[in-house]
Structures are given as structure tokens and as C-alpha cells.
Amino acid sequence: MYEMPKSKSDVAGDVFCAKCPARYLITKLSSKWSLLIIDALKDGPMRNGELMRFIDGISQKMLTQTIKELAEMKLVHREDHQTIPPHVVYSLTPLGEGLQEKICSLDRWIEENVIAMVEDNNSIPLKLI
Amino acid sequence: MYEMPKSKSDVAGDVFCAKCPARYLITKLSSKWSLLIIDALKDGPMRNGELMRFIDGISQKMLTQTIKELAEMKLVHREDHQTIPPHVVYSLTPLGEGLQEKICSLDRWIEENVIAMVEDNNSIPLKLI
DNA sequence: CCGTATCCTACCAGATACTG
DNA sequence: CAGTATCTGGTAGGATACGG
Numbered sequence: 180m181y182e183m184p185k186s187k188s189d190v191a192g193d194v195f196c197a198k199c200p201a202r203y204l205i206t207k208l209s210s211k212w213s214l215l216i217i218d219a220l221k222d223g224p225m226r227n228g229e230l231m232r233f234i235d236g237i238s239q240k241m242l243t244q245t246i247k248e249l250a251e252m253k254l255v256h257r258e259d260h261q262t263i264p265p266h267v268v269y270s271l272t273p274l275g276e277g278l279q280e281k282i283c284s285l286d287r288w289i290e291e292n293v294i295a296m297v298e299d300n301n302s303i304p305l306k307l308i
Numbered sequence: 309m310y311e312m313p314k315s316k317s318d319v320a321g322d323v324f325c326a327k328c329p330a331r332y333l334i335t336k337l338s339s340k341w342s343l344l345i346i347d348a349l350k351d352g353p354m355r356n357g358e359l360m361r362f363i364d365g366i367s368q369k370m371l372t373q374t375i376k377e378l379a380e381m382k383l384v385h386r387e388d389h390q391t392i393p394p395h396v397v398y399s400l401t402p403l404g405e406g407l408q409e410k411i412c413s414l415d416r417w418i419e420e421n422v423i424a425m426v427e428d429n430n431s432i433p434l435k436l437i
Numbered sequence: 438c439c440g441t442a443t444c445c446t447a448c449c450a451g452a453t454a455c456t457g
Numbered sequence: 458c459a460g461t462a463t464c465t466g467g468t469a470g471g472a473t474a475c476g477g
Contacts, residue, residue: 190378192419195345195474197365202340209340211331215323234441236326238471243440252418256378263477264438274424281414286334287408293330295403296381304359356459359442365453372460395458406439 204252208278212237212245217254217275217282224258224270254278333381337407341366341374346383346404346411353387353399383407 192201207213215234219225223235230242232291246269254275260266269277288298321330336342344363348354354362359371375398378384382402389395400408418425 190425192422193348194415194419195362195364199422200426201419202365203420204422204425205343206340209338209343209416211335211338212470214334214338218323234324237333240438240472241470244470251429252430254425259439262438265440265477274421278414280416281410281417281448283415284400285324285410288317288407289333289337290330292322292403292406293321293328293333297329298385300380302383341450368460369448369452373450388459389460394457394460396459 207248207252210240210245214282214286216242216245216249217271217279218263218286220255220269220275221279221283222273224268226266226268240252249275334335336377338383339374342378343369343411345374345378346400346408347415349384349398349400350405350408350412353397355395355397359398378404383428 184200193199194201196202212234215237216230219230219233227239230246231237231239234242246255246257253272256272257268258268258270258273260268269272271297321333322328323330325331343365344366345359348359350364356368356371359375360366360368363371375384375386379386384400385404387397387399387402389396389397
């Protein structure tokens with residue numbers, strides 16, 4: 180799937196090059212849960228339970244796993260207050276804020292153009308009741 | 309995974325709602341191949357072979373499959389000249405052009421911020437040679 | 438409250454071979 | 458050239474139960 184870069188030029192950002200880290204990152208980020216979590220954090224820090232309720236359909240497992248990946252990419256900051264019961268807060272890093280603008284722009288566009296994309300399309304399960 | 313919308317309000321665009329078609333669309337679009345194909349078509353129509361060469365690492369299977377999905381969403385137009393040998397050209401629809409702007413913006417941001425996201429990170433296979 | 442661990446399944450997606 | 462068809466392993470991701 181992802182291959183180790185073999186020369187210095189592979190380190191430059193080019194999503195079209197299979198060996199570039201940029202391809203690795205776009206692979207990681209191109210999941211619905213990554214996009215939705217970053218979008219959800221746009222208005223400020225949120226806790227685990229808040230995210231679970233806000234992002235309808237996400238499981239605890241996928242939330243934890245995806246947030247961990249986003250933290251490794253330095254897009255999300257995890258703040259553990261070390262209390263009992265636990266109090267953990269997630270927020271976007273400055274880097275994450277930059278990405279958030281792009282992702283929110285994408286998400287809002289999708290929401291605004293849903294009808295155009297699904298109309299007259301039998302393979303998309305849209306049902307106006 | 310995706311559930312049929314059960315009331316009219318579910319048809320409005322809200323990616324955070326599991327039953328909204330917008331969620332279905334973001335699920336479909338959040339794949340590396342969808343993002344890369346739409347990005348690749350930004351400078352004009354391309355043929356099957358051109359896309360194969362331009363998008364390093366994509367297989368014929370995934371290209372065909374993903375482009376079919378994008379065509380169903382009315383984002384990509386497939387033009388078959390009905391000749392032998394075959395001559396098929398893919399291009400963005402007007403709707404696809406709108407999405408392309410958002411996706412390219414996202415891709416360029418990723419490329420520009422690769423270094424910041426991967427530095428000091430052992431779990432991301434970056435190797436400066 | 439915020440996780441982890443385990444099991445289990447469906448589908449993603451690469452490899453390969455074949456077609457008009 | 459631009460596909461289709463089939464096989465297969467790998468992994469995403471849900472369900473469930475447990476833990477600090």
C-alpha cells in the first residue's frame with residue numbers, strides 16, 4: 180500500500196506520488212470519521228461524550244482510534260485533566276485549524292449540493308417522504 | 309452502515325446526521341481515489357490511460373469503479389467516442405468543478421503542511437535520505 | 438467518564454487473467 | 458485502449474464486555 184520514500188525528492192508534497200508522505204496523509208485523512216471529527220471541533224474544544232453525541236453513528240472505538248491518529252498528525256490536541264472520573268478535552272491545534280477551514284468548506288459544499296448529486300439517481304438511497 | 313432516511317427533514321444537508329444523504333455522499337467522497345481523481349481532472353479532460361499514469365499507484369479496477377461512482381453523483385462526465393480502439397474521455401461536470409475547488413484546496417494544504425504533520429512522528433513512515 | 442480488549446464480519450482493494 | 462471477471466488477503470469497523 181504505502182511504500183517508504185526512497186529519495187529526498189519523495190519528501191516534497193505531491194499527493195499524486197504514491198511514495199510521498201503527502202499520499203500517506205491524504206490516505207489517513209480521507210475517512211468520513213476524520214473529516215467529521217475535525218469539522219465537529221470547529222467551534223471549540225469538545226469532550227469524548229459530546230463528540231459521540233454530535234457525530235451521529237460513530238462508535239467509541241472509531242472515535243478513539245481516529246482521534247489518536249489525528250493527534251499523531253498534530254491536528255488535534257488531547258488534554259487529560261487526570262481526574263476521577265476522567266475529564267478529557269479535545270481541541271484543534273493551530274495546524275488543525277488550518278485544515279479545518281478546508282474540510283468545513285468541503286462539508287458545507289456537500290450539504291448545499293446534496294440534492295443536485297442525488298436527484299434521479301436510483302443507486303443513492305434517497306427517499307423523500 | 310447507511311440507513312434510509314425516515315422523514316423529510318432527513319433530506320436536508322447535515323453530514324453529522326447518520327441518515328442524511330449528505331452523510332452518504334461524504335462517505336463515498338472520503339476515499340483517496342475519489343479525491344485524487346477529481347483533483348487530477350482540474351486542468352481539463354483526461355483519458356483512462358492518462359489518469360492511470362497521472363495518479364501513481366491506482367489500479368485499473370479502482371479507477372473504473374471510482375469514476376463510475378463519481379459519474380453517478382454527477383461530478384464526472386464520461387464521454388465515449390464509440391470507436392475501435394476505444395476512445396473515452398473523462399471530465400468534470402459543472403457540479404464537479406465546484407467540488408474540485410474545495411478538494412484541490414484541501415490537497416494543496418496537505419502538500420504544503422506535510423513536514424509539520426510528520427516531523428518527530430515515528431508512526432508515519434517518513435525517511436529523509 | 439473515558440476508554441481497552443476481543444471477537445467477528447463485510448467490504449475494500451491488489452493481483453491476475455481475459456475481452457471487444 | 459478501455460475496460461470486465463474472478464480470486465484472495467487484509468483491514469475497516471460494528472457489537473459486546475470489561476476496567477480505572
